[in-house]
Amino acid sequence: xxxxxxxxxxxxxxxxxxxxxxxxxxxxxxxxxxxxxxxxxxxxxxxxxxxxxxxxxxxxxxxxxxxxxxxxxxxxxxxxxxxxxxxxxxxxxxxxxxxxxxxxxxxxxxxxxxxxxxxxxxxxxxxxxxxxxxxxxxxxxxxxxxxxxxxxxxxxxxxxxxxxxxxxxxxxxxxxxxxxxxxxxxxxxxxxxxxxxxxxxxxxxxxxxxxxxxxxxxxxxxxxxxxxxxxxxxxxxxxxxxxxxxxxxxxxxxxxxxxxxxxxxxxxxxxxxxxxxxxxxxxxxxxxxxxxxxxxxxxxxxxxxxxxxxxxxxxxxxxxxxxxxxxxxxxxxxxxxxxxxxxxxxxxxxxxxxxxxxxxxxxxxxxxxxxxxxxxxxxxxxxxxxxxxxxxxxxxxxxxxxxxxxxxxxxxxxxxxxxxxxxxxxxxxxxxxxxxxxxxxxxxxxxxxxxxxxxxxxxxxxxxxxxxxxxxxxxxxxxxxxxxxxxxxxxxxxxxxxxxxxxxxxxxxxxxxxxxxxxxxxxxxxxxxxxxxxxxxxxxxxxxxxxxxxxxxxxxxxxxxxxxxxxxxxxxxxxxxxxxxxxxxxxxxxxxxxxxxxxxxxxxxxxxxxxxxxxxxxxxxxxxxxxxxxxxxxxxxxxxxxxxxxxxxxxxxxxxxxxxxxxxxxxxxxxxxxxxxxxxxxxxxxxxxxxxxxxxxxxxxxxxxxxxxxxxxxxxxxxxxxxxxxxxxxxxxxxxx
Amino acid sequence: xxxxxxxxxxxxxxxxxxxxxxxxxxxxxxxxxxxxxxxxxxxxxxxxxxxxxxxxxxxxxxxxxxxxxxxxxxxxxxxxxxxxxxxxxxxxxxxxxxxxxxxxxxxxxxxxxxxxxxxxxxxxxxxxxxxxxxxxxxxxxxxxxxxxxxxxx
Ligand code: FES
Ligand code: FES
Numbered sequence: 001x002x003x004x005x006x007x008x009x010x011x012x013x014x015x016x017x018x019x020x021x022x023x024x025x026x027x028x029x030x031x032x033x034x035x036x037x038x039x040x041x042x043x044x045x046x047x048x049x050x051x052x053x054x055x056x057x058x059x060x061x062x063x064x065x066x067x068x069x070x071x072x073x074x075x076x077x078x079x080x081x082x083x084x085x086x087x088x089x090x091x092x093x094x095x096x097x098x099x100x101x102x103x104x105x106x107x108x109x110x111x112x113x114x115x116x117x118x119x120x121x122x123x124x125x126x127x128x129x130x131x132x133x134x135x136x137x138x139x140x141x142x143x144x145x146x147x148x149x150x151x152x153x154x155x156x157x158x159x160x161x162x163x164x165x166x167x168x169x170x171x172x173x174x175x176x177x178x179x180x181x182x183x184x185x186x187x188x189x190x191x192x193x194x195x196x197x198x199x200x201x202x203x204x205x206x207x208x209x210x211x212x213x214x215x216x217x218x219x220x221x222x223x224x225x226x227x228x229x230x231x232x233x234x235x236x237x238x239x240x241x242x243x244x245x246x247x248x249x250x251x252x253x254x255x256x257x258x259x260x261x262x263x264x265x266x267x268x269x270x271x272x273x274x275x276x277x278x279x280x281x282x283x284x285x286x287x288x289x290x291x292x293x294x295x296x297x298x299x300x301x302x303x304x305x306x307x308x309x310x311x312x313x314x315x316x317x318x319x320x321x322x323x324x325x326x327x328x329x330x331x332x333x334x335x336x337x338x339x340x341x342x343x344x345x346x347x348x349x350x351x352x353x354x355x356x357x358x359x360x361x362x363x364x365x366x367x368x369x370x371x372x373x374x375x376x377x378x379x380x381x382x383x384x385x386x387x388x389x390x391x392x393x394x395x396x397x398x399x400x401x402x403x404x405x406x407x408x409x410x411x412x413x414x415x416x417x418x419x420x421x422x423x424x425x426x427x428x429x430x431x432x433x434x435x436x437x438x439x440x441x442x443x444x445x446x447x448x449x450x451x452x453x454x455x456x457x458x459x460x461x462x463x464x465x466x467x468x469x470x471x472x473x474x475x476x477x478x479x480x481x482x483x484x485x486x487x488x489x490x491x492x493x494x495x496x497x498x499x500x501x502x503x504x505x506x507x508x509x510x511x512x513x514x515x516x517x518x519x520x521x522x523x524x525x526x527x528x529x530x531x532x533x534x535x536x537x538x539x540x541x542x543x544x545x546x547x548x549x550x551x552x553x554x555x556x557x558x559x560x561x562x563x564x565x566x567x568x569x570x571x572x573x574x575x576x577x578x579x580x581x582x583x584x585x586x587x588x589x590x591x592x593x594x595x596x597x598x599x600x601x602x603x604x605x606x607x608x609x610x611x612x613x614x615x616x617x618x619x620x621x622x623x624x625x626x627x628x629x630x631x632x633x634x635x636x637x638x639x640x641x642x643x644x645x646x647x648x649x650x651x652x653x654x655x656x657x658x659x660x661x662x663x664x665x666x667x668x669x670x671x672x673x674x675x676x677x678x679x680x681x682x683x684x685x686x687x688x689x690x691x692x693x694x695x696x697x698x699x700x701x702x703x704x705x706x707x708x709x710x711x712x713x714x715x716x717x718x719x720x721x722x723x724x725x726x727x728x729x730x731x732x733x734x735x736x737x
Numbered sequence: 738x739x740x741x742x743x744x745x746x747x748x749x750x751x752x753x754x755x756x757x758x759x760x761x762x763x764x765x766x767x768x769x770x771x772x773x774x775x776x777x778x779x780x781x782x783x784x785x786x787x788x789x790x791x792x793x794x795x796x797x798x799x800x801x802x803x804x805x806x807x808x809x810x811x812x813x814x815x816x817x818x819x820x821x822x823x824x825x826x827x828x829x830x831x832x833x834x835x836x837x838x839x840x841x842x843x844x845x846x847x848x849x850x851x852x853x854x855x856x857x858x859x860x861x862x863x864x865x866x867x868x869x870x871x872x873x874x875x876x877x878x879x880x881x882x883x884x885x886x887x888x889x890x
Pocket of ligand 2 (some may be wrong): 075364413414833834835836837838839869870871872873874
C-alpha cells in the first residue's frame with residue numbers, strides 16, 4: 001500500500017492564533033506553506049486577511065465554530081468535506097460548525113487552494129493537523145486552569161474533561177488558549193474514532209441553493225455596475241475588419257460600444273494557456289444598463305470579418321488524425337520490450353481504432369466575470385478555478401502591480417475544466433480598463449459554446465498480440481488535436497502487465513482552442529482501452545474479468561515508480577463490483593458490461609446493465625465499486641460518483657461538437673444534446689473500506705462508465721462501438737424536453 | 738423603454754424595460770431576484786423556470802409585455818421559510834452538486850406536484866425530463882421529488 005496515516009506532526013509554523021476583540025478565539029492557518037514570520041493575526045472578523053493564511057477558524061465563547069475558507073466550490077463538495085476534516089480533529093459536533101466563504105482578496109495568490117477534485121488529497125494531512133493542533137491548545141488551556149497535566153485530559157464533542165471528571169467547554173477556555181504557544185507533535189485520531197468523517201453531511205450551501213440566494217458569478221452585483229455583451233469572431237480564424245454601431249447605439253440603455261482586445265492578443269502570445277475567447281481577433285463590446293439591453297445592442301451591430309487563418313472542419317481533423325495514426329511521426333511515451341517483434345511472433349493480433357469528437361464543457365452557468373478597473377485597484381469577481389494565474393495575467397496585461405489585483409471567487413455553476421482558463425476574466429478586465437467603468441461580461445449560451453476551450457477530438461489505435469493464450473504485446477497510439485496525454489497516463493494499466501508495451505502520441509495543431517475537460521484524456525482513453533480488452537478477451541475466448549485479473553498478477557512486485565495503480569486495490573474493486581452487480585449471476589434479459597480503471601489516484605470498477613426496450617438498448621443501472629481511501633463525506637462522494645457516471649454516459653452517447661468552416665455546428669442545448677433524466681440510469685455505489693488517505697472523486701468514476709456501457713450494449717445488440725457519440729450508430733432518436 | 742407593472746411573489750412591482758425583455762432578465766437585473774437562472778435563453782434547459790398563476794413557465798422566452806396580470810412566483814417566493822416539501826426533500830436527499838440548475842428543477846417539480854400529487858416513477862421522469870442538470874444529479878432529483886410527493890399526498 002502506498003499510503004499510510006502519520007499520526008503526529010512536528011510542524012507548527014503553519015498556524016497562528018489571536019483573541020478576538022468581540023470574544024472568542026481566532027486561528028489562522030496556511031494549508032500549503034508556513035506562515036510568513038511577520039504574519040499578523042486579525043483581532044476582528046471583518047479584517048480577516050487571506051494573504052498569509054488561507055483559512056481561519058473562529059471558536060466563539062459559546063463553543064460554536066466557524067470555518068472561513070476562500071476555497072471556491074465548483075460542485076465537488078470540497079466546501080463541505082474539507083471543514084469536516086478540521087471539525088473531526090477539533091472534536092466538535094458537526095452541527096456546531098458553520099462554514100463561510102472567505103473573501104479572497106490577496107496579493108499572494110500562490111497560497112490559494114485550487115479547489116479541484118485533488119483538494120482533499122492534498123489537504124488531508126494539513127486539515128487534520130490544523131484541527132488537532134487547535135484542539136490541543138484548548139486542552140492545554142484547560143489543563144493550565146485546572147493545574148493538571150494536559151495528558152490527563154480528554155475531549156469529546158467540544159468538551160474537555162480531566163481525571164477528576166471536571167469539565168470545561170471549548171468556549172470557556174478560548175481566551176486563555178489564544179494566548180498559548182502553538183504546540184508541536186500533536187496526536188491525530190485513529191480512524192475508528194471518527195464521528196464526523198465517514199458520516200453524511202449535507203452540502204453546506206444547501207439552504208441558499210434551494211431558496212435561490214445569490215451565490216454564483218452571474219448573481220454578483222455592485223453599485224453602478226453595467227453589463228456587457230461581446231461580439232466575438234463568428235469562427236475560429238476570422239478577424240475583425242470594421243463595424244457599424246449606428247443601430248446598436250440606438251438601443252435604449254446602451255452606454256458604450258467599444259472595439260477592444262488588443263491587450264489580450266498580446267497576452268495570448270506570451271501565455272499559451274490563456275485561451276478561448278482571447279487572442280484570435282479583437283472584438284466589440286456593447287455595454288448597457290442591463291443584460292438584455294446589452295444583448296440587444298450586440299445583436300444590432302454590423303461587423304465585417306476577414307479570414308486570418310484557415311477555417312477548419314471536422315472532416316479535415318479526421319483526415320489529419322488518421323494520417324498521424326498511419327504515419328511514423330509519433331513520440332514514444334513509454335516503451336517496454338519490443339512490440340514489433342512480439343507482433344511478428346504472435347499467434348493472433350487484434351487492432352482497433354477508437355474515435356471521439358470535440359466536446360464543449362457546457363457548464364450550466366455560462367462564462368461571466370465582473371471587473372472594475374480603477375486607478376486604485378483592479379477588482380475582479382466571478383467563477384474561476386485559477387485565481388492565481390488569472391490575477392497574474394490581468395496584472396501583466398494591464399501593466400499593474402500584482403498587489404492592485406483583488407480577485408473574489410464565487411460559487412461556480414459547474415466547471416468540468418472550463419473555468420481553469422481565465423479568458424473570460426481577462427476579457428472583462430480589459431473591457432473595464434478601456435471604458436473606465438465597473439462592468440460584468442455575460443456570455444449567452446451561444447457565446448459560451450461557440451467560442452470556448454474544448455476537449456479536442458482524439459483518436460486511439462490499439463493493437464495487441466496473443467501468444468500461447470497470453471497477451472504478449474500492446475501498442476497504443478494517440479492522435480489528438482493540439483496536445484497529448486501527459487504525466488503518468490502512459491504508465492497506467494496495462495503498463496507493467498504486458499511484456500512488450502508501447503505508447504506513442506502525436507498531435508495536429510489547430511487554431512481552435514482546446515484544453516482540459518473533466519478527467520482529461522482518461523475520459524476517452526478508458527473507453528478505448530477497456531473496450532479493446534473486452535474484444536480481446538472475446539478473441540481469446542476467456543472471461544473478460546479473468547483477463548484483467550490475470551494481467552494484474554504480472555504487475556505484482558513490479559518495481560517501477562511510474563506505475564501507480566496497485567494490483568491489490570484494483571482486484572478489490574473488481575471483486576466488489578462483480579459481487580454487488582451480480583455479474584456472475586446474470587438475470588434474463590439483462591446484458592452486462594464490465595470495466596476496471598485507475599485514474600486520478602483512484603481505483604474504480606463498474607458494471608453496466610443494459611436491457612432492450614422497443615428494439616433499442618437502454619442503460620438501466622451502473623454498479624460502481626470505488627477505492628478512494630477514507631470516504632470523508634459519503635453523501636457528497638456518492639453524488640460525485642453518480643454525476644460522473646451519468647456525465648460520462650451522456651457525453652459518450654450524445655456529445656458531439658463538429659465544426660464547419662471554423663464554427664461549431666451546435667451552439668446551444670437544442671443541437672448540443674446533454675443527457676436528461678429519462679436517459680439517466682440508476683447508479684449504485686459501493687466503497688472499498690480501508691484506512692488509506694482519501695483521494696478526490698470529481699473525476700475517476702467518469703472514464704470507466706463509458707466502457708462499461710459500450711461493452712454491455714455490445715452484449716445486448718452485437719454492435720461493437722468504436723466511435724462517439726454512440727447514439728449515431730445505435731440510431732437512438734433525438735429526445736428533446 | 739416602457740413601464741410595466743407585474744405581480745411577483747405577492748408584491749406589485751413596476752419596472753422600466755423594453756417590451757421584448759424576457760421576464761428572466763427583469764427578475765434578475767431589475768428586481769434583484771437572481772434565484773431564477775439563465776442557462777440557454779431558448780427554452781431548452783429549464784434553469785429559468787418560474788410559475789405564472791401556478792403553471793411552470795420558462796422565463797427566458799417570456800417577454801415582460803405578455804406577463805400582464807399573471808401572478809409570478811420565483812424560487813424566492815416558493816415558500817416563506819424555505820420549507821416547501823420540495824425544498825425540504827432537496828435538503829434531505831442532498832441533491833445539488835454545483836447547484837446552478839436546482840431552482841429551476843424545484844420550480845418545475847412544484848408546479849408538477851400541484852397537478853399530480855402522487856406521481857409514478859415514470860411520470861416524475863417525464864415531468865423532469867425538460868430540465869437539464871449538467872452535473873447530472875438526476876437520480877437525486879428524482880428521489881427528492883418522490884419523497885416530497887409522499888409527504889404532500
Ligand atoms: S434559460 Fe430558459 S430554458 Fe434555459
Ligand atoms: S447541480 Fe450543477 S447543473 Fe444541476
